[in-house]
Amino acid sequence: MQPCSREMQGINSLLNPSSQIPLQDLQNQQIQNSHFDPNSSSNDDFLEQMLSAIPPSCSWPDLKSPWDLSMPINSNGNGNSAAKPRDLPDETDNTNVGFHNNFDESVILASKLRQHQISGGGSGAAAAAAKMMLHPQFLMASARGGLPQNDVIDVSSFKGGDGSIQELFNGFGAGSMNGTGQASSQSMQHFNHPQGGAMPAQNFGAQVAATTALMNQPQPSGSNGGAPAQPRQRVRARRGQATDPHSIAERLRRERIAERMKALQELVPNANKADKASMLDEIIDYVKFLQLQVKVLSMSRLGGGAAAVAPLVADMSSEAGGDCIQAGAKGGSLARPSNGSQTARTNDSSLTVTEHQVAKLMEEDMGSAMQYLQGKGLCLMPISLATAISTATCHSRSPAINNHHHPLLQPNGEGPTSPSMSVLTVQSATMGNVGGDGGAAKDAASVSKP
Amino acid sequence: MTTKHGIGTTHTRSIKNRFARRFLRSLLKMKRSNRLGTGFQSDEEIRKRNTQRIKTAADRSMARVVGPRKIWSRALLFKLRNRARIQVGLRKRCLVSKKKKVLRKEKKVQVISREPNRADNLRKLVPGGDSMDICCLLEETAHYIKCLATQVKVMQSIADLYST
Numbered sequence: 001m002q003p004c005s006r007e008m009q010g011i012n013s014l015l016n017p018s019s020q021i022p023l024q025d026l027q028n029q030q031i032q033n034s035h036f037d038p039n040s041s042s043n044d045d046f047l048e049q050m051l052s053a054i055p056p057s058c059s060w061p062d063l064k065s066p067w068d069l070s071m072p073i074n075s076n077g078n079g080n081s082a083a084k085p086r087d088l089p090d091e092t093d094n095t096n097v098g099f100h101n102n103f104d105e106s107v108i109l110a111s112k113l114r115q116h117q118i119s120g121g122g123s124g125a126a127a128a129a130a131k132m133m134l135h136p137q138f139l140m141a142s143a144r145g146g147l148p149q150n151d152v153i154d155v156s157s158f159k160g161g162d163g164s165i166q167e168l169f170n171g172f173g174a175g176s177m178n179g180t181g182q183a184s185s186q187s188m189q190h191f192n193h194p195q196g197g198a199m200p201a202q203n204f205g206a207q208v209a210a211t212t213a214l215m216n217q218p219q220p221s222g223s224n225g226g227a228p229a230q231p232r233q234r235v236r237a238r239r240g241q242a243t244d245p246h247s248i249a250e251r252l253r254r255e256r257i258a259e260r261m262k263a264l265q266e267l268v269p270n271a272n273k274a275d276k277a278s279m280l281d282e283i284i285d286y287v288k289f290l291q292l293q294v295k296v297l298s299m300s301r302l303g304g305g306a307a308a309v310a311p312l313v314a315d316m317s318s319e320a321g322g323d324c325i326q327a328g329a330k331g332g333s334l335a336r337p338s339n340g341s342q343t344a345r346t347n348d349s350s351l352t353v354t355e356h357q358v359a360k361l362m363e364e365d366m367g368s369a370m371q372y373l374q375g376k377g378l379c380l381m382p383i384s385l386a387t388a389i390s391t392a393t394c395h396s397r398s399p400a401i402n403n404h405h406h407p408l409l410q411p412n413g414e415g416p417t418s419p420s421m422s423v424l425t426v427q428s429a430t431m432g433n434v435g436g437d438g439g440a441a442k443d444a445a446s447v448s449k450p
Numbered sequence: 451m452t453t454k455h456g457i458g459t460t461h462t463r464s465i466k467n468r469f470a471r472r473f474l475r476s477l478l479k480m481k482r483s484n485r486l487g488t489g490f491q492s493d494e495e496i497r498k499r500n501t502q503r504i505k506t507a508a509d510r511s512m513a514r515v516v517g518p519r520k521i522w523s524r525a526l527l528f529k530l531r532n533r534a535r536i537q538v539g540l541r542k543r544c545l546v547s548k549k550k551k552v553l554r555k556e557k558k559v560q561v562i563s564r565e566p567n568r569a570d571n572l573r574k575l576v577p578g579g580d581s582m583d584i585c586c587l588l589e590e591t592a593h594y595i596k597c598l599a600t601q602v603k604v605m606q607s608i609a610d611l612y613s614t
Contacts, residue, residue: 253585260588267595280568283591287575290598297605298504299497 465515466600472511473604480507506530512601522590525578 261279265271268286273279480503484496491499510530516523569587573579576594579587 256585257588260585260592264588264592264595267592267599277568280572283595284571284575287572287591287595287598290595290602291575293602294508294598294605295501295505297602297609298508299501300609 462596462600465597466604468515469512469597469600470604470608472515473508474608476507476511477504480504506533508601508605512597516593516597520590520593521582521586522577522579522594529577 261276264283265279268283271279271282273282480500484500509526513523513526513530518524518527567584569584572587572591573582576587576591579590582590
């Protein structure tokens with residue numbers, strides 16, 4: 001079987017590696033020339049299922065000879081079949097007979113498959129079609145041991161543009177496939193024809209192309225409809241597209257990108273955009289916002305922050321893990337009042353100055369006022385909200401600081417305990433607009449939301 | 451958020467803890483160096499310098515916690531190291547040529563010339579994003595966003611507790 005093995009390799013290189021296993025099983029089977037039924041050792045479940053599902057009482061009288069089979073099929077109305085030359089081989093009788101022996105079984109299987117598909121669901125129809133395709137081709141290969149075969153069937157050979165290939169593609173794309181059943185029936189017809197004899201190498205290649213295309217094309221009708229039929233099957237292409245590895249790789253790449261975009265969608269808030277471009281914009285904005293938040297936070301933590309870190313670090317090193325920061329709060333609060341009062345006073349004076357400046361800016365342009373605030377690490381909030389927050393958080397802070405709460409302006413580090421407040425700060429700075437829907441504002445102060 | 455199942459399954463809580471520890475340690479170091487080496491600069495400059503230092507400390511500790519496993523962390527560490535080197539070089543010798551050399555080194559060897567893509571802005575934002583294809587870029591962006599969010603959370607809680 002040496003000359004055939006190369007062809008098999010070529011075919012295998014075209015198709016899915018998962019189909020190599022049933023191919024080898026078929027090969028073994030052919031060598032033994034045994035019946036198909038014990039071929040359940042293959043890993044492909046569908047082949048078993050198909051074989052077991054096929055009613056044992058097949059319609060034998062239908063399958064007298066390959067020619068009889070092909071004739072009525074041809075009359076069913078596939079114009080492309082006419083293009084295929086059905087040349088009888090100039091072979092010796094031995095090979096012909098041997099070929100016929102093998103051929104009968106394949107034809108039987110083909111017709112059985114057709115019936116099976118017309119009757120039942122064709123979810124794996126294309127896979128079955130693949131196997132069917134492999135089988136008779138293997139038959140031809142085995143029968144044609146002595147024929148001059150110029151080249152191995154590699155990828156280039158079936159791209160050698162035959163007119164028949166184009167016709168086949170056109171025929172498939174023309175929409176005569178209303179369903180997978182019909183498509184596979186057509187495939188049966190098509191490679192029943194070449195079974196008649198030794199096709200020249202070109203047609204062999206064309207047939208390989210056709211059946212691979214056919215195998216692909218029933219798939220997208222399922223994949224376009226919704227859930228893909230067999231998630232294992234990698235050779236999948238849209239209608240009308242060539243089945244070259246480039247488009248397959250592209251499709252894989254696109255799937256990977258879609259996967260990553262979905263993962264990003266979970267991370268980014270407000271990510272209900274269906275469009276990929278707007279999703280990208282959201283992601284970009286969110287990354288910018290997070291970086292800005294880091295910057296603002298690093299600005300607001302000057303002065304007393306670094307001084308009070310020491311007890312916290314000592315506590316953290318002694319603890320195992322978990323919420324170490326809160327555990328260190330008790331230790332930290334002791335250190336704070338010592339420098340808290342100093343910084344509070346300085347903050348207060350700077351706050352009044354800042355307040356006047358902001359009031360001046362607000363008269364001219366809200367955006368610049370916001371930017372100025374952002375540069376200082378401050379935010380605007382309604383007085384009601386400010387008082388609410390201060391009363392809520394006053395228990396954890398020394399009372400001296402509370403007296404210095406300015407109603408209008410609050411330093412970023414003190415007031416907001418939740419990230420949402422600083423979010424408002426930073427967002428207002430980035431967006432530079434005053435939404436005006438900040439809620440009940442007694443004064444001119446309002447929380448701006450983007 | 452504890453464990454995130456997805457493409458990069460990393461334990462966010464452990465990242466948070468490790469980052470918090472490292473960051474606090476670096477803050478402590480900064481405080482000590484502040485005590486030693488200040489006095490000759492005005493308050494505003496000191497504040498600006500501290501801002502920059504805190505930010506770089508945060509970025510560097512985050513990158514170290516993530517480790518060299520991710521492209522963006524490697525690129526970030528590289529950039530921070532070169533920035534320090536540039537600053538030292540400028541202060542000592544003011545050699546512009548050296549800066550150019552270092553900057554050229556930052557660009558990866560792989561030359562990718564594309565038409566202006568939508569993701570170009572994203573590449574600018576994510577450190578090391580210039581030398582990644584879209585697929586890797588999206589993956590790195592997801593991890594980067596996660597780490598940035600934990601960084602913000604930790605810094606925010608520290609600020610809430612300790613600033614005035």
